[in-house]
Amino acid sequence: MLLLVYAMLSFMCFVNTKDLCTSEVRQYCYLQKRHPMACVGTYVCPQISENQSDEEERFKENIVRLHNVIRSQPVYGLTAANMRQLKWDDQLEQMAKITAHQICVNTYIQRFCEATPKHLEMIGSNELVLSANFKLRINADTVMDKWFKKRMEYNATNLILPFNGNRSIQPVAQILSAETHSIGCAYLQANNRGLQLLVVCKYAPAGANVGMNAFIVGPQGSQCPVNTSRTPEGLCN
Template sequence: GYQSGLPAAANMRALTWDDELATVAQRWADQCTDGHDKERSVSRFHVGQNVALVWTYDFEDDLHDEPDWDSQIYAWYNEATEFHFKSASISPFRFSKKLGHFTQLVWADTYKIGCGYAYYRQSVRGLTKIYVCNYGPGGNIIGGAMYEQSPVPTCRPGLVPATSTYSGLCDKDPYYVGDDENEDLEDTFGSSATHVVAQNPYPTSYQTFLLNSPAVHTV
């Protein structure tokens, strides 16, 4: 509810770390390749994925081999501002390649995350970092809903605040008994909506610009 121009949510699940998702993400990062892992889903649910590459053409610039997760996750989230996400796309959800990282980050029913990272030398790009985050259950479901809208951040019936610090982030209420239309929030893969995983968020023309520009870049 604190993103300018977007309504608050009534069912935003809190994200918690998941070792299995992290293992799968690290396996993909270790391939040192472009694109997304098409074999990333696990038995519990369909898995969404965000991938980013950061590189420099200066082979003498070591680019600092440690990951900068804060900056990378902020870059994914900042797509909302950079590419002007509109609240009309929340429900029913309208997918946009330019915004796919952001919309996965804030997909309400996603409550597990695991990430991996690798640093390597690529023959064309030079020194490269790859960031991979897997999300479960995966979001970006065309025709679904990013989240349930609310006047203020809250947790609808069937959910409870996950932490005292962030009362608008929710978890399942183990004591709730009622007609909860999302009773099994883990089973979003059974939805009749279309699942789409964001590939590259930038159009081809922007990709060409990135590949030809002699600076440090992110994709």
Template structure:
């Protein structure tokens, strides 16, 4: 018997991301971008607590994520290698990378969209599972040692481009791998994960002078 793992219906604003050399559909790209922005929006509004049970600080100048076709291609190329490990940094200069893999019995079928949502949720859950109080909101060596670098890359305020690849054929069809690439890359020791402050309500609140009022994120 084949079991289908299906997430609840998700309504997204279709923006028509069309990457001719990519393997994902435009709808899948939209869902991935919207999930990233949903988490980032709730973060800057102060709606997430860390492992210590304290609310994360509100933020300002958090960039709204957008899809990048070249990042999708590079992420897909690495996902297709079916290696659960980071790609060489000299092959992705200035680009951050998150990886997720899961093994499943052959009688369990997972679709690409669900695989991506599994990955994104797992990365963000590092905040609740491992991230401790961090008054400076900077990525320090101590913070980096907490096994939270997938979360911090997703939450990195200056990052505004993402592209992901998914390989469903790994381990003779019994595992899948999701890889997302980010630019500009985050996770730089000594830098702010994101700026503390109030999310934007009008354009002048953003360094870019473009505010998405509903999300509180700034647009490029």
């Protein structure tokens, strides 16, 4: 936790400043009829490219794939009867970009831009800071390892079924939330040498609800929600 806090604070020292109010943020806020403080203030942060690179496209594909691989596997021998298959959502990706900007500038920005789109429910979030003394490349396997595998070294079944609010296990509870069906993620480099990466994923509807089971225990896909059916991997699509 202390390492995370230190990494978060260090953004203020290493940010390669660009205009925070990118065309993507302006367009999103315009469509939502919202006007963030960032667009009228002097806040700065690395710019998000309007044209996604091959690296960004690979990250999108792999982060969704890895989420679904984890969601299709037993957790300490427990399988999910109602686990939805996650699909990419562009508006959740935009929310993730905005959140990444907000974290990066480490200052209060009104969250008007994060007004929930009408076709989505309450939004969940996982956030991660990666730091190194060499230039980092975004890697979905590393992100999922930090969020899921390391935390699953603990016996998490008593935390997830039901989830007790333990913040250290919250990313696991969100990843394993059966009712979540949409995901959108974004990342940005937080200094001009590429020594830090900030990764944010948004989920709809939000999981990790305290006192609630992440999923129904039972044969995979045996209790899929209405209008969904079992996939060969045991998820509900």
